[in-house]
Amino acid sequence: MQHLSSYDPIIENLRKRGHRITAQRETILQIFKEEPHGNHLSVEELHSKLLEKGYRVSLATTYRTLKLLSVLGLLRELDFAEGHKHYELKQDTLPHQHIICTSCNMTLEFEDHFLETIGQEIASKHHFQVIDAQFKIFALCPRCKDK
Amino acid sequence: MQHLSSYDPIIENLRKRGHRITAQRETILQIFKEEPHGNHLSVEELHSKLLEKGYRVSLATTYRTLKLLSVLGLLRELDFAEGHKHYELKQDTLPHQHIICTSCNMTLEFEDHFLETIGQEIASKHHFQVIDAQFKIFALCPRCKDK
């Protein structure tokens, strides 16, 4: 595939670490960039969007790409305990965390001005190097709690 | 099975909500109570301990019991993103959270004096009813980060 020279920090990151820039990887990144800010996608959702748009990327490659980008710290891997994982771009997103309804699986993002910092402090106290700090509130949403 | 009249809040909770008190459920709770404070067990670990001690509880029942106790809010369901869940007793444990090494899966607990409160505040602002607030720091442990 021919690459335009448009600079992209994630692509650069991949290149620097010796990973190849393939059409599949660029396409997957493209989908994430088109998502509303802070939105997260499950593997199936991402794969469906790829197919809808006419790109032919196998499920296996989708899994492999998401895993790679997560390990490299370019994606955030979210687990809402409903059987599959969700992913969101890490760059450009304001720090935010999630409330998950354990009944209907609805999720809600809320801004986070200081949890990030708290995570850093706690980690360095124990000599750990932070990759991602996640605060998850499992709860019943307004609709479900009234049942 | 004959029950001694020893009072146990979890057993009482089950009884009140119309669930039966079976030998399997009592045994599983017993294992958790014997664990060091704040310790968490995977389903397989729990099942192995059951068999080691001579109790015959099927894997299926182990899964069903853990699910039930979690939904009832008596166990805390923890997901460390390594393919399976962990569980810990919710009663009697001081609020604590986890740092997880994404390389070797080692986990470390740290006390938490205020994250619980923060979770409550955020949730009520959005009219959610908290079940469990989990703060997880994914990081590299001292040993793994030097590789």
Next chain:
DNA sequence: TTTCGTGCAAACCATTTGCAGCAGC
């Protein structure tokens, strides 16, 4: 006696993997 809970084995489903061919560099 009436459910509910359990054990067993089969089913499920998200994710991973072996391998041959293709593409990035």
Next chain:
DNA sequence: GCTGCTGCAAATGGTTTGCACGAAA
């Protein structure tokens, strides 16, 4: 041209489920 990446299909592994039997209340 070398090697990593991809697609495909099969394998894997944690978790769930249908069903008949046994136990709690």
